[in-house]
Every structure is written in structure tokens, then in C-alpha cells.
Amino acid sequence: MADSAQAQKLVYLVTGGCGFLGEHVVRMLLQQEPRLRELRIFDLHLGPWLEELKTGPVQVTAIQGDVTQAHEVAAAVAGAHVVIHTAGLVDVFGRASPETIHEVNVQGTKNVIEACVQTGTQFLVYTSSMEVVGPNIKGHPFYRGNEDTPYEAVHRHPYPSSKARAEQLVLEANGRKVRGGLPLVTCALRPTGIYGEGHQIMRDIYYQGLRLGGRLFRAIPASVEHGRVYVGNVAWMHVLVARELQQRPALMGGQVYFCYDKSPYKSYEDFNMEFLGPCGLRLVGTRPLLPYWLLMFLAALNALLQWLLRPLLLYAPLLNPYTLAMANTTFTVSTNKAQRHFGYEPLFSWEESRTRTIRWMQAMDSSAQ
Numbered sequence: 050m051a052d053s054a055q056a057q058k059l060v061y062l063v064t065g066g067c068g069f070l071g072e073h074v075v076r077m078l079l080q081q082e083p084r085l086r087e088l089r090i091f092d093l094h095l096g097p098w099l100e101e102l103k104t105g106p107v108q109v110t111a112i113q114g115d116v117t118q119a120h121e122v123a124a125a126v127a128g129a130h131v132v133i134h135t136a137g138l139v140d141v142f143g144r145a146s147p148e149t150i151h152e153v154n155v156q157g158t159k160n161v162i163e164a165c166v167q168t169g170t171q172f173l174v175y176t177s178s179m180e181v182v183g184p185n186i187k188g189h190p191f192y193r194g195n196e197d198t199p200y201e202a203v204h205r206h207p208y209p210s211s212k213a214r215a216e217q218l219v220l221e222a223n224g225r226k227v228r229g230g231l232p233l234v235t236c237a238l239r240p241t242g243i244y245g246e247g248h249q250i251m252r253d254i255y256y257q258g259l260r261l262g263g264r265l266f267r268a269i270p271a272s273v274e275h276g277r278v279y280v281g282n283v284a285w286m287h288v289l290v291a292r293e294l295q296q297r298p299a300l301m302g303g304q305v306y307f308c309y310d311k312s313p314y315k316s317y318e319d320f321n322m323e324f325l326g327p328c329g330l331r332l333v334g335t336r337p338l339l340p341y342w343l344l345m346f347l348a349a350l351n352a353l354l355q356w357l358l359r360p361l362l363l364y365a366p367l368l369n370p371y372t373l374a375m376a377n378t379t380f381t382v383s384t385n386k387a388q389r390h391f392g393y394e395p396l397f398s399w400e401e402s403r404t405r406t407i408r409w410m411q412a413m414d415s416s417a418q
């Protein structure tokens with residue numbers, strides 16, 4: 050067994066480390082990566098909780114920065130052995146312009162890749178998304194598919210388009226020579242809909258239900274399966290893939306892996322009720338209460354209102370043409386590629402994932418009262 054000084058020798062950088070997924074990746078690294086000497090957390094918005102991490106044996110370095118600024122990224126990456134790039138603009142509600150989404154998600158990823166090449170960082174893990182695959186603009190279902198399932202990945206929306214381009218850049222960069230002459234080794238993880246402690250959309254849906262007297266009204270048929278994965282398991286997969294990428298570069302370099310666990314296949318709304326129900330909410334209707342054409346009309350009306358109101362205020366409801374199409378199109382994965390390539394097994398069972406999420410929501414509820 051190497052002595053502790055030799056064991057703790059690696060410098061990791063997590064971009065977006067203060068986000069919903071990023072925070073879980075940061076905490077998982079501190080718990081599960083024994084070789085960590087320094088953990089750098091790069092984010093546009095640093096969280097106050099970072100201070101509590103600075104009391105442990107690992108040097109935790111918080112870096113406030115912008116991935117769209119190449120020099121800031123290069124300064125943060127310099128000296129890191131591994132970069133986990135989760136930073137991104139996750140916007141399907143029209144809050145940011147298409148240009149801004151592209152600037153952060155695509156140009157920001159280019160800056161991370163170039164920083165690795167220029168400073169000699171050899172390992173890069175990118176947080177991609179199921180959305181890189183689909184649902185596509187034609188509404189084709191993807192039913193329990195895997196990384197090799199043929200599917201027409203056609204996108205128009207800025208978010209999936211930007212994620213697809215960024216993933217392509219990361220995978221194409223695999224094998225490039227970094228400073229010092231060694232090859233850059235990259236891979237991309239594709240989470241399906243992430244849930245768990247800190248999920249803002251779940252929080253928004255919960256408060257929407259409270260405003261409606263504890264009721265949510267079914268809009269999507271229960272038969273439409275939507276892939277979901279617990280944030281703790283996504284974080285664990287990031288930690289594991291970053292470790293094993295160093296051991297098996299030839300096998301894992303340039304590969305994509307869906308993030309998966311034992312979370313059940315359900316509609317988006319029924320899945321959410323696994324957590325919202327124990328918090329007192331009720332989903333009204335065994336089938337959609339409104340016909341789909343009326344939902345499409347209301348979604349389009351929301352999009353029009355957003356456009357009209359933009360000079361005055363940001364109106365960004367959950368229901369818009371894109372989110373309705375997403376929720377209404379089956380997209381689930383069934384794969385074991387991560388298990389076959391780097392021995393991934395979910396760290397948290399479905400029961401644990403569900404319990405942890407419910408506890409978070411109940412704590413959020415009690416603090417809100």
C-alpha cells in the first residue's frame with residue numbers, strides 16, 4: 050500500500066461544481082476518491098457550503114470563473130490531472146437566449162478542451178445528456194434503448210443542439226496530444242432526467258402543487274415512459290469513470306455512457322409523485338384531463354406570452370412546446386455498458402434514492418412553512 054503522500058497525489062477540477070449535479074460530484078469525490086490531493090471547484094456562482102469542505106485532509110480550492118472565458122478556464126485547469134466538466138446552461142424554458150446557451154455549452158466546452166491540451170491535463174470527463182440522442186423533433190420514441198440503438202437524433206432546440214455539439218467536440222478531442230506529448234483521454238456521460246436532493250424543477254413542481262391546493266393535474270398519459278436517474282448514482286458514475294479512464298484509456302477513451310440505475314420506468318408525472326405524494330400532493334386524473342391539442346395550444350400560448358412579456362419580465366412556465374413534447378415522448382434506456390467497461394454498479398438502490406429524495410423534500414417543506 051503506497052504511503053499517504055503517494056496515495057494522495059491527484060488534482061481534480063470540477064466545472065459547475067456548485068450546481069445540482071456538480072455539488073453531488075464534489076461531495077462524492079471527497080468521500081470516494083482516496084488519491085485526491087486537491088479538489089478545484091470552478092463555477093460562475095460559488096456556494097457558501099464550500100467553506101465546510103475546507104476542514105478535511107483534501108485541499109479544496111473554490112474558483113469563481115466563467116467557462117466562456119478561455120483564460121479563466123486555462124488558469125483553473127493548469128496542473129489538474131482530471132477535469133470533470135459539468136458546467137452548463139440547462140435551459141429548456143426560454144430563460145436564456147440561444148446564443149448564450151451556445152456560448153456556455155459549446156464555446157465553454159471548447160475552452161475546457163483547449164485548456165487541457167495547452168496545460169497538459171490528460172483526462173476529461175464531460176457531462177453530456179440523454180437529450181443528445183432524443184427525443185427528436187419527430188417525436189420518435191426511444192424505448193429502453195442503449196448506446197448502440199439506432200435513432201434519428203435530430204434537434205432544433207438550442208439546449209439539445211448545444212449538448213450534442215459539445216459532446217461531439219469532447220469525443221473528437223480524444224487522442225489529441227496534450228502539452229508534454231501524452232494523449233488526451235476523453236469520455237462523455239449521458240444522464241437521463243436526474244432527480245434527487247437539490248433538483249430545482251422538482252422543487253418548482255412541488256410549490257406549484259401547493260398553490261393548487263395540494264393537487265397536480267395529469268397532462269401526460271401514464272404509458273409514456275421517461276428515463277430518470279438518481280443524482281447520487283450519476284455523481285458516483287462520474288467519480289468511477291474518471292478513475293477507470295486512467296486505467297483503461299484504450300477501451301474507454303472516446304466512449305459515451307448512459308447514466309442509469311434501478312429507478313423505475315414511469316411517466317414523468319407519475320415518477321415525480323413517488324416523492325410528491327409522501328409530501329402531501331395528489332395527482333388528479335388517471336388519464337390526461339385535457340386533450341393533447343388543447344395542451345399544445347396552451348403551451349404555444351405560453352411561448353407567445355413569454356415573447357410578448359420579455360421586454361418587461363421573464364415569464365418562463367414549465368409548460369412550453371418543447372417541454373410538452375419531451376414529457377409526451379417515451380425515452381428510456383436499458384444498458385449495462387458502464388458496468389461492462391468500468392464495473393459501474395449504482396451506489397444507491399431505488400429505495401435509498403427515493404427515501405433520500407423524500408427526506409430532502411420534507412425538509413424543504415418544513416423550512417418553507
Ligand SMILES: NC(=O)C1=CN([C@@H]2O[C@H](COP(=O)(O)OP(=O)(O)OC[C@H]3O[C@@H](n4cnc5c(N)ncnc54)[C@H](O)[C@@H]3O)[C@@H](O)[C@H]2O)C=CC1
Pocket residue numbers: 064065066067068069070071091092093094114115116117134135136137138139153157176177178179212239240241242243244
Ligand atoms: N438536470 C438534469 O436532469 C440533467 C443535467 N444534465 C447535465 O448535467 C450538467 C449539470 O446540470 P445541472 O446540475 O442540472 O444544472 P445546474 O444549473 O444546477 O448546474 C450547472 C452549474 O454550471 C454553472 N455554470 C453555468 N454557466 C457557467 C459558466 N458560464 N461558467 C461557469 N459555470 C457555469 C452554474 O452556476 C451551475 O452551478 C449540465 O451539463 C447538464 O446539461 C444532463 C442530463 C440531465
Ligand SMILES: CC(C)[C@@H](O)CC[C@@H](C)[C@H]1CC[C@H]2[C@@H]3[C@H](O)CC4=CC(=O)CC[C@]4(C)[C@H]3CC[C@]12C
Pocket residue numbers: 139141177178179180241242243250268269275317318367368369371372373375376
Ligand atoms: C408541464 C407538463 C407537461 C410537465 O410534465 C412538464 C415536465 C417537463 C418540465 C420535464 C419533462 C422532461 C424533462 C426533461 C428531461 O428529463 C430531459 C432533460 C435532460 C437535461 O439534460 C436537462 C433537463 C431535461 C431537459 C428535463 C427538463 C424538464 C422536462 C422537460
